[in-house]
Amino acid sequence: MSSSTAAPGSSPVIEAGPLSLCTREPYVPADRLVAEMVPPPRFDSVRFSTYIPDPNQPSQTEAVSVLDGFAAGLGGAHASGAGRRGFFGFGRARAPKTPAGPRGVYLDGGYGVGKTHLLASLWHAAPAEPARKAFGTFVELTNLVGALGFQQTVQTLSGHSLLCIDEFELDDPGDTVLVSTLLGKLVDAGVALAATSNTLPGKLGEGRFAAADFLREIQGLSAHFRALRIDGEDYRHRGLPEAPRPFSDEEVTKAAYATEGASLDDFPHLLEHLAKVHPSRYGALTDGVTAVCLTGVQPVPDQSTALRLVVLADRLYDREVPVLASGLPFDRLFSEEMLNGGYRKKYFRAISRLTALARDAKGLVAP
Helix, strand or coil: CCECCCCCCCCCCECCCCECHHHCCCCCCHHHHHHCCCCCHHHCCCCHHHCCCCCCCHHHHHHHHHHHHHHHHHHHCCCCHHHHHHHCCCCCCCCCCCCCCCCEEEEECCCCCCHHHHHHHHHHHCCCCHHHEEEEEHHHHHHHHHHHCHHHHHHHHCCCCEEEEEEECCCCHHHHHHHHHHHHHHHHCCCEEEEEECCCCCCCCCCCCCHHHHHHHCHHHHHHEEEEECCCCCHHHCCCCCCCCCECHHHHHHHHHHCCCEEEEEHHHHHHHHCCCCHHHHHHHCCCCCEEEEEEECCCCCHHHHHHHHHHHHHHHHCCCCEEEEECCHHHCCCHHHHCCCCHHHHHHHHHHHHHHHHHHHHHCCC
16 A cells, blocks of 8 residues: 655655445454464563563562473473373373373463463463464354364364463353363363453452352363462553543544554444454454554443454454544443443453553654
């Protein structure tokens, strides 16, 4: 896409104009869903060494040490049947003896303490080829089952040495049972597990649920997990200024036309469009988009719409796509009823992530 020559002191204007997310209806084949089960672009370069523990939270330093050791202990995992049987002590062992102890780890903590950073660091540190390690959110995992079918998903993931599940959701009993059954099959196949998780409905307190809740909900797998408590405040707001003010419609539109690869959409229309696209395709919806520009941001009208917006916010954050907006600030997207309900942690995470992306977008507006 080319841009026109601008007069001195003015912003360049993209000849073709901005993209529109509302015109996109991407199709994502099942093999892409499998191939994309890797840490998202935001976490491509994270490692244990790049995680900066809060000196006031010793549990963060401890988590790094434990996870580093957990990764090192995965060296004996095998992806073939005989090797797996030996790995768990059944049949004739062909793999090196595996260190005793849980073969799964659960990161227990509030939002913004770096659980995803640590989970992605574990994926990078695990001594296996990328094709034998899988990383995805709970939603992406359920979408994979929907695309491949249960048995094919078991067969596909059984060849892995490690499965990392970010944002394990326990607010849908059906999906929880489905994934718990899947994880049981994978554990039997010799796959090591790691997970972070989301809030149960009604578990307000700290905006999270305790490790005991997670272990109980995944039924027979609790013996396979070691829970790591990670204390701390949301790092996205740690020492940072308040969320930037929304810009005017004119400023957002001008920035969209001046930014190559930017999209420009009316916020209410985008919310309507999200209802027509399966959440498993929200990542593909943003393919090639360098910035998302939104006009007329207003409170979301209902919970179904709000939950779809949460998924989009996650995909934008994963891909480090800045979000420039006019209208209301992002901390006014969700009603008080929503913020006090069972999905409150999801909404606070979305506010936190969209605010961070709004800060990233400030440079798109000419002084």
